[in-house]
Amino acid sequence: METGFYKHNEEKFNYNVDCLIKKTLLFLKHNYLFLCIFCTFLWLFYAFYPGTVVYDSFYMYMGAVKGYAGNWHSALITRIWQLILFFTDIKGTFLLIPLAATCAGLYIIAKNISKGIITGIICVLILFMPPVFANITVVLKDTYLASFTFLVAALMINQAISDKKQTHLFYIFSGIALVCCFYFRPNGSFIAVPLLVAIFMGWKAPIIYRYITCLVLVVFVSATASFVNFKLLKAYDDFPEISLMWFDIAGTAKHSGVSTLPETPGTPDQLGLIKHCYSPDQWDTIATWRGTDNCNAIAKYFYDQRDKGPEQLKKVKDELRKAWIDAITQHPLAYLKHRLSHFNRFIDYQGHRPAFQPLHVRVVGFVYMFDKDHYQDITYEIDPPRLWKTFIDMDLGNQLWFHPYVSLLILLFFYLSTLATNDRFNRTLNVVAFSGMIYLIGFLFVGVSADFRYSYPSLLLSILCILAAFGYYSQTRKVFGTKKTRIIGGSVTVPLLLIGIIL
Structure with a gap:
């Protein structure tokens, strides 16, 4: 009886698999x-x-x-x-x-x-x-x-x-x-x-x-x-608001000639630094990770406050938010020029060629780009296919x-x-x-x-x-x-x- 039960179910299973394969092939055929x-x-x-x-x-x-x-x-x-x-x-x-x-x-x-x-x-x-x-x-x-x-x-x-x-x-x-x-x-x-x-x-x-x-x-x-x-x-609070607020403050200052930021240590000439470093392309030119020509000095000062406790972080957020609001309300035309120049760069409608960073990255795998050796335990880089190597050399922009x-x-x-x-x-x-x-x-x-x-x-x-x-x-x-x-x-x-x- 056990043998018969096994054979019966095996035949039933085989029949179902055969039907599935046939239906799948028919499905793909059409x-x-x-x-x-x-x-x-x-x-x-x-x-x-x-x-x-x-x-x-x-x-x-x-x-x-x-x-x-x-x-x-x-x-x-x-x-x-x-x-x-x-x-x-x-x-x-x-x-x-x-x-x-x-x-x-x-x-x-x-x-x-x-x-x-x-x-x-x-x-x-x-x-x-x-x-x-x-x-x-x-x-x-x-x-x-x-x-x-x-x-x-x-x-x-x-x-x-x-x-x-x-x-x-x-x-x-x-x-x-x-x-x-x-x-x-x-x-x-x-x-x-x-x-x-x-x-x-x-x-x-x-x-x-x-x-x-x-x-x-x-x-x-x-x-x-x-x-x-x-x-x-x-x-945890990573203070992401700084990117928008600082970019708008810097852009408005660039077009108005007036900085609404409070004084920050190490940057006596805020406006001069902003005019030298600001670009409508992206906020990265004045970001905390950009050390070129001291361009990150102001952003780094504000961003580093997050490591000094929640009270200090709240205080510096309020300062930056006030400077942001003042920049928009006191210099609306300069703010508008800044936003329009950035938006035009983003959509690439006129005056800018080629497109900005059409390709995000060239590598394939899990890679910490700033220090590839620091996270070797979770890094996994592979050699991309030949088609990708050919593709990234094209004039994409x-x-x-x-x-x-x-x-x-x-x-x-x-x-x-x-x-x-x-x-x-x-x-x-x-x-x-x-x-x-x-x-x-x-x-x-x-x-x-x-x-x-x-x-x-x-x-x-x-x-x-x-x-x-x-x-x-x-x-x-x-x-x-x-x-x-x-x-x-x-x-x-x-x-x-x-x-x-x-x-």
């Missing part, structure tokens, strides 16, 4: 899109394993290994990685999360066009498109934010095209993913809040109510960020798609084209375009560096909008928006694009 994306995903994961974890990411990894988290970088990512390390020490897990989310989102939206070989090849080309290829295997707060919003937006648009009802699983997954986006980056709420509002409250209300709701929620997230970081995630204003104008075009429409697909496309657009515009007020990587989330959403337009037409034989709104969108964005290219 789904070249999946095959193309999946094979590219496997190659990227294998060739660039374990991903690139340097600079900011290495600090988060170091915190996850040693069991602490700071609020300069994402305390949430640090705690997630710490949880992952509790279960496994497979280093590629950190890369697997954003890479899989990006590829999954690409498949979800592209299958609305077709599951054939041509669409598959297009998706492979997208993954190897220089601005995507430069970031997709680099583990950053920006790539986590980009992949999560890209996946959620792809799910939203896919459901809108097919007019499927949103499931409880979708609400749970998208809610968790977008709330995580709030804390991946300090400005992550800019891109995630509109998507969250559209999912849970709808995007049917008059425009003013949509945006007021988004604004209130963004303010709420910003106001509660300290509670989440310090109380829930148990992070002069390629048009590395200039964020291109993504901004694509998003603006789709936003204007769908602004006056009420059907589900166009409303969804409108909110996706709006979230990517407002995220870029937000850097006008909070940007402290013009690195290309900061625009990566909006770049992915601009690609998503283009694929969604083709998918919608493929499924319904309808064009997004209306003829009138598309003409308005084109008449605004096309001239701006041409002006940007010429200038």
Whole structure:
């Protein structure tokens, strides 16, 4: 009886496996899109394993290994990685999360066009498109934010095209993913809040109510960020506010000729130092880690106060905050010139070529770039594939798609084209375009560096909008928006694009 029971179950298991294999082969045979994306995903994961974890990411990894988290970088990512390390020490897990989310989102939206070989090849080309290829295997707060919003937006648009009802699983997954986006980056709420509002409250209300709701929620997230970081995630205060406040103070002083800072030891000529060291490119030229020509003297003085106890840290924060507010209120035109010059450098709209730092880093692996020998126990550097070595020697900065204003104008075009429409697909496309657009515009007020990587989330959403337009037409034989709104969108964005290219 025991023998018969065993044979019966073995035959049943063999039959199920045979059916699974046949169905899988049949699935792949008629789904070249999946095959193309999946094979590219496997190659990227294998060739660039374990991903690139340097600079900011290495600090988060170091915190996850040693069991602490700071609020300069994402305390949430640090705690997630710490949880992952509790279960496994497979280093590629950190890369697997954003890479899989990006590829999954690409498949979800592209299958609305077709599951054939041509669409598959297009998706492979997208993954190897220089601005995507430069970031997709680099583990950053920006790539986590980009992949999560890209996946959620792809799910939203896919459901809108097919007019499927949103499931409880979708609400749970998208809610968790977008709330995580709030804390991946300090400005992550800019891109995630509109998507969250559209999912849970709808995007049917008059425009003013949509945006007021988004604004209130963004303010709420910003106001509660300290509670989440310090109380829930148990992070220590790394004084991240110094980057924005000191950059704005220095930029305003540069344009106004007046420094609102109190006197700091060792820098009798603050204004002269600021004029010599300040650059609209990034705050790093006057940052604590830049010792060239004493350019870090002022920032280092304020930043070092964090090691002198909570009372001294609070005192110096108040001093810097007062100087920041005084700079903005007393010299608003100088502040505006500073912010506009930085934003122009960030989006590269005019007067600046090539793009600023189109490539984040050249190495692959877990590397502490400032002192590679200091953390040998957790350093893991590998030799990158030959394709990567060839890629990083290309003239990336002069390629048009590395200039964020291109993504901004694509998003603006789709936003204007769908602004006056009420059907589900166009409303969804409108909110996706709006979230990517407002995220870029937000850097006008909070940007402290013009690195290309900061625009990566909006770049992915601009690609998503283009694929969604083709998918919608493929499924319904309808064009997004209306003829009138598309003409308005084109008449605004096309001239701006041409002006940007010429200038």
